[in-house]
Each structure stands twice: as C-alpha cells, then as structure tokens.
Amino acid sequence: MTEQIGILGGGSWGTALGILLANKGYGVQIWLRDKNQIEEMNNSRINKKYLPNTVLPSNLKLTNDLEEVNYKKDLIVLSVGTQGIREVLENSKPYIKRDQVIVNVSKGIENKTLLRISQIVEEIVPNSKYAIISGPSHAEEVAKDMPTTVVSASKDKEVAEYVQDLFITPSFRVYTNPDVIGVELGGALKNVIALGAGISDGLGWGDNTKAALMTRGIFEMARLGEKMGAQASTFLGLAGIGDLIVTCTSMHSRNRRAGILIGQGIKIDDAIRQIGMVVEGIKTAKSTFELSKKYNINMPITEEIYGVIYEGKDVKDSVSNLMIRDRKHEMENIVLENNNLW
Ligand SMILES: NC(=O)c1ccc[n+]([C@@H]2O[C@H](COP(=O)([O-])OP(=O)(O)OC[C@H]3O[C@@H](n4cnc5c(N)ncnc54)[C@H](O)[C@@H]3O)[C@@H](O)[C@H]2O)c1
Numbered sequence: 099m100t101e102q103i104g105i106l107g108g109g110s111w112g113t114a115l116g117i118l119l120a121n122k123g124y125g126v127q128i129w130l131r132d133k134n135q136i137e138e139m140n141n142s143r144i145n146k147k148y149l150p151n152t153v154l155p156s157n158l159k160l161t162n163d164l165e166e167v168n169y170k171k172d173l174i175v176l177s178v179g180t181q182g183i184r185e186v187l188e189n190s191k192p193y194i195k196r197d198q199v200i201v202n203v204s205k206g207i208e209n210k211t212l213l214r215i216s217q218i219v220e221e222i223v224p225n226s227k228y229a230i231i232s233g234p235s236h237a238e239e240v241a242k243d244m245p246t247t248v249v250s251a252s253k254d255k256e257v258a259e260y261v262q263d264l265f266i267t268p269s270f271r272v273y274t275n276p277d278v279i280g281v282e283l284g285g286a287l288k289n290v291i292a293l294g295a296g297i298s299d300g301l302g303w304g305d306n307t308k309a310a311l312m313t314r315g316i317f318e319m320a321r322l323g324e325k326m327g328a329q330a331s332t333f334l335g336l337a338g339i340g341d342l343i344v345t346c347t348s349m350h351s352r353n354r355r356a357g358i359l360i361g362q363g364i365k366i367d368d369a370i371r372q373i374g375m376v377v378e379g380i381k382t383a384k385s386t387f388e389l390s391k392k393y394n395i396n397m398p399i400t401e402e403i404y405g406v407i408y409e410g411k412d413v414k415d416s417v418s419n420l421m422i423r424d425r426k427h428e429m430e431n432i433v434l435e436n437n438n439l440w
Pocket residue numbers: 107108109110111112130131148177178179180181182183185186203204205206235236237238374375376378
C-alpha cells in the first residue's frame with residue numbers, strides 16, 4: 099500500500115518536502131492555516147509566496163483541516179516554525195494515532211521553555227515514534243532536485259531507517275544517526291551563527307571574518323551540545339558543520355540574509371519583515387543565550403548576537419568585544435568522542 103503523509107505547515111520547506119514525497123508516489127497532504135493561500139495554490143498549482151518556481155504534483159493535496167491532514171496518515175511532518183509547533187501539535191493531538199511516525203524538520207529552540215522540538219513532542223504526544231530530519235538543505239535547491247544530503251535521527255533505529263527510506267531519492271541522500279540531541283541542536287544553533295555571518299557580510303567584511311565566525315561558532319555549538327547530552331562528533335557532520343556552512347554562505351539563507359540587513363543598519367523588525375519567512379535564529383538566539391547561562395557554557399559569539407538583537411548593542415562594538423577578549427588556547431574545553439551508534 100502507498101504510504102500516506104501529512105505535512106503540518108506549507109512554507110518553503112514543507113512545500114519542497116511535499117513535492118519530493120509526492121514525486122515518489124506517496125499520497126501527500128499539506129495543512130496550511132491560511133485558506134486564501136490554499137485557494138490560490140489550488141488554482142495556480144504553485145506556492146507563489148514561499149516557493150514560486152516549482153509546480154505542485156497532482157497527488158499533492160492541500161487542506162485547512164487538522165483532522166483531515168492527520169487522518170489515516172502513516173507519517174506526520176512538522177514544518178511550521180519552531181515557535182508555532184506547540185500550538186499546532188496541541189490542536190492536532192486529538193487526531194494523532196499511536197502508530198503514526200512524527201518527523202520534525204524545523205530547526206529551533208522554543209522560547210521561555212528552552213525545549214528542543216523532540217521535548218515539545220514528548221510533552222504533547224508522549225512515547226511517539228519520533229525522528230528529525232536535518233542537514234544542509236535549502237528548499238529552493240531541493241525543489242530543483244539538486245544533490246542534497248541530510249540526516250534522519252531517532253533514538254529508535256527502525257524509525258530512523260523508516261524515515262530514511264521514505265525520503266531518500268537519487269538526489270536527496272538521507273543518512274541515519276541516533277543522536278537526536280546533537281542533530282536538533284546543530285540545526286538550531288547554526289541559525290544564530292549564520293545571523294553573525296550575515297552581519298559580517300552586511301558590514302562589508304570578508305572571507306577571513308566569516309571563516310572565523312564559522313570555525314569558532316561550531317566550537318561553541320559543540321560545547322553547549324556536549325553539556326546537554328549530545329555527541330560532539332555530530333557537530334562535525336551534516337547536521338553540524340554541514341548545515342553551518344550552507345547557512346553562513348548561501349544567498350538562499352533567511353538567517354544570513356536577515357544578518358546582512360542588520361549589518362547594513364536596518365532595524366531588526368524591518369529585516370524580519372523584509373525576509374518575509376521564518377528567521378529562526380532571531381528567537382533561537384534568545385533561547386541559546388539563556389541555555390548558555392543555564393549550563394554555564396561560554397558562548398561568546400551567541401552572546402554578542404543576543405546583545406545586538408535584544409539589547410540594541412552596536413554591531414561593530416560586538417565584533418570588537420570578540421576580538422579583544424582574553425587570549426586563549428584554541429582547543430580549550432573541547433572533547434571529541436564518537437559513541438555515535440545505537
Ligand atoms: N526553507 C528551508 O530551506 C528550510 C530547510 C530546512 C529546514 N527549515 C526549517 O523549517 C522550518 C520552516 O521553515 P520555512 O523556511 O518553511 O519557513 P516559512 O516561513 O517558509 O514557512 C513557515 C510556515 O509555518 C507557518 N506557521 C508559522 N507559525 C505557525 C503557527 N503558529 N500556526 C500555523 N502555521 C504557522 C507559516 O504560515 C508558514 O506556512 C524552520 O524551522 C526552518 O528552520 C527550512
């Protein structure tokens with residue numbers, strides 16, 4: 099029997115993955131909250147707002163009804179922005195069945211609770227079969243079938259491999275990994291560093307600066323990750339350095355582009371408005387800053403980005419703060435172990 103898949107959220111990523119899965123022949127239905135957008139997409143068969151250059155396959159259906167999108171689905175994909183996941187999942191809860199697999203593809207940390215998305219899912223739908231897909235994967239390129247690699251992470255090997263099997267195509271290669279914490283944190287924390295890379299570009303600075311932000315950025319991501327129970331080696335993989343590279347360097351990146359605008363002197367709210375899509379790094383910068391305090395981890399880049407976004411710090415002062423800190427040994431506080439097996 100053909101697998102049936104429901105996708106909660108029809109932004110650029112939910113739509114690109116919906117197209118990929120529908121092209122594999124599965125029955126796919128995307129839930130969107132905006133009825134007008136559904137009508138427009140049904141008429142044009144294009145998601146003009148979020149993914150304007152790709153036609154939707156005929157077996158990709160749209161709905162505004164949470165009961166319908168969950169009904170008789172083998173797999174549910176979560177692709178609304180992180181801060182909306184709790185609300186959408188709470189509203190879906192009456193319709194979610196025990197045997198359905200839940201795959202999160204969003205990348206962030208909830209404000210106030212400081213929870214990762216797997217922890218939100220566990221609170222609302224305890225003991226569900228959960229996986230996360232993460233890695234360097236811009237929707238715009240996946241929709242054009244450009245070679246892309248990602249990771250399917252789950253505590254349950256069977257679930258990770260089921261999700262790998264469902265999503266893999268000759269141009270979308272899916273690896274597995276048991277380290278849910280590391281894969282989730284890699285995808286979330288890189289958005290904060292990408293804002294910094296964008297700010298550096300917006301200031302007109304060069305490749306040296308960006309390479310420094312990326313390299314020192316992955317160190318502080320891994321430091322927090324290890325303290326929170328992740329494998330440091332995950333940060334060397336697709337969901338860590340891989341995603342950091344793509345997000346810090348691509349013109350598709352919403353986070354980098356928001357950073358560029360901020361570096362050019364545009365106000366934060368105006369930058370977010372101009373991007374017009376979820377810029378996860380903005381909210382996740384706050385959560386990450388608070389996590390770094392909670393776990394007592396030194397995260398100087400994240401701290402300065404938090405200062406720029408939430409305390410109105412001048413970006414040039416922030417960079418100067420980073421450069422004139424106490425001298426250090428490069429490899430201080432880094433342990434690289436690899437126990438990354440089920
Ligand atoms: N776009 C990409 O290339 C890409 C790739 C990998 C991962 N992601 C991640 O996927 C997630 C979604 O990103 P996107 O780029 O598709 O964003 P987007 O802005 O294009 O779409 C987000 C969608 O979520 C909906 N939404 C947001 N809050 C909601 C709420 N409370 N209730 C209902 N709907 C809500 C929006 O209406 C929109 O349809 C983010 O976490 C992002 O980091 C994006």
